[in-house]
Amino acid sequence: MDITNTIEAAGISLLFLVLVFFPMEKVFPARAEQKFFRKHWLLDLCFFLGQYLLWNGFVLWALSYVNFWLSGIIPHDFRNMIASESWWAQAIEVILLSDFLIYWAHRLQHRSAFLWRFHKVHHSAEHLDFLAAHREHPLDTIYTVGIINLPALILGFPLEAIAGFIAFRGIWAIYIHSNVRLPIGPLRMLIGAPELHHWHHDVKRDAGNYANISPIMDIIFGTYTCPDHEPEAFGIKEKLPNNYVGQLLQPVLPTPKDRNVKLANVKLKM
């Protein structure tokens, strides 16, 4: 793909997001005192540009590779059996399986120390808005995108068939991070809402609402929470560099604790 096209796509996407979310965040703010150019907005812009200009291609390649690998090991009979089902049954299976998998995979990201190293980058945002939604470590993105798409890849379901649905969920995922409070009533239990996901970003790490989009899994597994006010603070308790390169590198570099363990092992061998 042409670099000019990539830059153009990033620019148009950013313009589109600003057009959609700037008025919403101004007219229906969750935190009225939060400015558009708030603290660390430049860092989140770097994540946005990094995602569009650098990492998207890499994520797509990884997904494509997994798809190719799966195509070789999934029995054709199994896929034929799935294909013989009606289109809507396949679509529901893929969506529910995807929601189920990502719910537990997301809980694991909060529980496993290894996965949290990458996922905490996303949670380090102290101000939530549409731009902060893009703060994500590329390896964390591969994990998330891979798990979300796994059912479709295994079942051989063409995602193009539900492109409109995927597009809606994609932008809704950005919306739930935005600095907007516009309650939609019981519908939020089906498609999610900013007031739910903001609680997931509460500085207390395990506040609930793990379902990335539809809160149905949270309701089923008892992690749904929806207080009538905003959390006091977003972010994480751990220290993380406040620059783009630092946030990309910190999760992959050994922590001082790791180094101490290695030193101790060396001393023991001596």
Place this chain on the structure above:
Amino acid sequence: MKTPNLFLKIATISLFVFLIAGFVAYRSGVFGEFLSANTIATARPSMMSLGSSPSDSLKQTVKKADSTATSKPNLPGIPESGVIHGMERNMTSSKSGVVFSTKDIEALKKGDTIIISGKKQVVDSAKIRN
């Protein structure tokens, strides 16, 4: 902060709904069909990214080599119409079993035979939209 009036609230919600509906229509290929008969727009199955535009995707139109075959292709990402998307571009050649790169796909010509997930297909036309 001054409370926005009702008109502003309605205008903002309308803009929000209108733009999202436009985006969804765009990514699901409604506009694409107007632009080209040979290509369709795809939504990248990422939930966090708007992703690259449909015009960025590698699109090729192929037709089945065996004209007598009537069953569905049943290949992931390849609908019955025979459109291959950029994501599905990993194809193995029948002889060497190597993975085609984007460069190889660009070099494909009308009439070339390729094997996709074990199914033989003849390239009808191949092009990359810019």
